[in-house]
Amino acid sequence: MLGELGEEAKVLAGGQSLIPLMKLRLARPSALVDLNHIPRTAYIETQNGHVRIGAMTRHADIEDSPAAACIPILHDCAAGIADAQVRNMGTIGGSVAEADPHGDWAPVLMALGAEVECIGPGGARTVPVSQFIKDAFSTVLGPADLVREIRVPNAGPRSAGAYVAFKRCAPVYPTASAAVEVKMLDDDFCQDAKVVLGSVGLTPVVVAEAASALRGQAITPHAIRRAAEAAMSAADPQADLRGSVEYKRLLVGVLTERALLAALARARGERVEVAHEYAGR
Amino acid sequence: MPAANKRVRIRIAVNGTPRELEIEARRLLVEVLREDLDLTGTHIGCDTTYCGACTVLLNGRNVKSCTVFAVQADGGEITTVEGLEKDGKLDAVQEAFAECHGLQCGYCTPGFLMSTRALLSRVAHPTDAQIRKGIAGNTCRCTGYQNIFKAVRAAAGAAGK
Numbered sequence: 001m002l003g004e005l006g007e008e009a010k011v012l013a014g015g016q017s018l019i020p021l022m023k024l025r026l027a028r029p030s031a032l033v034d035l036n037h038i039p040r041t042a043y044i045e046t047q048n049g050h051v052r053i054g055a056m057t058r059h060a061d062i063e064d065s066p067a068a069a070c071i072p073i074l075h076d077c078a079a080g081i082a083d084a085q086v087r088n089m090g091t092i093g094g095s096v097a098e099a100d101p102h103g104d105w106a107p108v109l110m111a112l113g114a115e116v117e118c119i120g121p122g123g124a125r126t127v128p129v130s131q132f133i134k135d136a137f138s139t140v141l142g143p144a145d146l147v148r149e150i151r152v153p154n155a156g157p158r159s160a161g162a163y164v165a166f167k168r169c170a171p172v173y174p175t176a177s178a179a180v181e182v183k184m185l186d187d188d189f190c191q192d193a194k195v196v197l198g199s200v201g202l203t204p205v206v207v208a209e210a211a212s213a214l215r216g217q218a219i220t221p222h223a224i225r226r227a228a229e230a231a232m233s234a235a236d237p238q239a240d241l242r243g244s245v246e247y248k249r250l251l252v253g254v255l256t257e258r259a260l261l262a263a264l265a266r267a268r269g270e271r272v273e274v275a276h277e278y279a280g281r
Numbered sequence: 282m283p284a285a286n287k288r289v290r291i292r293i294a295v296n297g298t299p300r301e302l303e304i305e306a307r308r309l310l311v312e313v314l315r316e317d318l319d320l321t322g323t324h325i326g327c328d329t330t331y332c333g334a335c336t337v338l339l340n341g342r343n344v345k346s347c348t349v350f351a352v353q354a355d356g357g358e359i360t361t362v363e364g365l366e367k368d369g370k371l372d373a374v375q376e377a378f379a380e381c382h383g384l385q386c387g388y389c390t391p392g393f394l395m396s397t398r399a400l401l402s403r404v405a406h407p408t409d410a411q412i413r414k415g416i417a418g419n420t421c422r423c424t425g426y427q428n429i430f431k432a433v434r435a436a437a438g439a440a441g442k
């Protein structure tokens with residue numbers, strides 16, 4: 001059907017980005033294909049620690065899922081997206097396929113090393129989220145392709161992540177966000193780490209230097225500070241109504257540090273709650 | 282004819298009454314509720330998925346009806362602010378908003394009532410943080426948040442009795 005409708009047609013998932021964009025005339029699709037009534041597209045399945053999430057799964061369902069209880073970074077993200085109304089309609093597949101630079105899911109899924117299963121006339125293929133997103137609002141999906149599923153690998157023992165975003169109020173996109181995933185050798189030594197920033201580049205920013213500041217190191221306040229500083233230099237923010245370049249860089253440092261501390265505590269088995277931070281709270 | 286103007290038949294239950302409608306595919310749920318069904322209690326505020334004045338329940342969950350095409354709701358159950366009252370008796374949430382003066386100009390109130398209803402149906406005794414999170418998608422431009430917050434708390438208390 002999408003093949004017949006041509007390149008100007010778009011698919012409608014939750015519609016929480018697409019419908020406002022259409023109202024603002026920033027998107028003018030020639031036709032919409034509604035995915036909402038296709039059966040078996042909303043599910044969360046866990047097997048041997050691997051999680052498969054159907055593209056049409058709503059953020060609110062991920063927030064309340066047993067999978068998010070086991071992998072708290074999924075909860076951090078799902079529970080903080082926009083507001084309750086948007087979380088009830090918006091889908092993870094739609095968010096990833098939209099590839100909005102301010103989207104919450106992409107940095108989190110990249111930190112987790114997740115993959116996207118795409119389907120289309122040519123069959124199915126699985127692409128890491130980091131390769132799936134090509135540019136702002138641009139993915140590897142062809143005009144007749146769809147996202148079918150998001151796959152989160154088992155991170156193994158002593159692994160944990162955290163996602164902290166800062167936004168001006170609930171319904172808006174974050175000003176900046178930091179997703180951190182760590183794998184520890186023991187309580188002190190870090191085996192591997194990933195730091196991915198959202199909203200401060202055209203695509204999520206993977207901070208390779210933050211990872212090398214932590215990998216194979218004893219986690220000290222100094223190592224954490226170095227990782228946060230690496231995140232500040234790697235960020236490539238634009239000045240806008242949400243803040244200046246300098247402000248956003250400082251914010252990235254703080255968010256990275258907070259996410260890292262939460263991830264480390266979780267890797268030690270502690271229960272730590274983090275949430276999207278708001279202005280004025 | 283553009284696909285957007287194609288007329289589509291949908292079946293929805295609105296405040297418990299089954300409705301069969303033939304509507305253009307492009308129309309939003311809020312437009313169908315207000316213009317076709319004359320349920321003008323649901324308000325249009327910002328019309329850009331921000332303010333929450335248009336909040337209704339779709340299958341028990343609060344959604345912004347300005348950001349849902351009516352065809353997306355096909356087969357669903359919708360509750361609007363008109364559906365809160367049962368047998369001439371106000372819902373506990375409405376009572377609490379009246380009691381605590383949880384409204385000033387009243388424009389945002391239907392949306393707040395529906396988000397509060399959805400929150401309390403899910404969590405009977407929410408913490409203050411859960412209340413804040415539950416109504417964060419609704420904006421009151423009179424900034425009457427203190428009393429709105431008190432009203433939600435009171436409604437939760439009343440539901441517990």
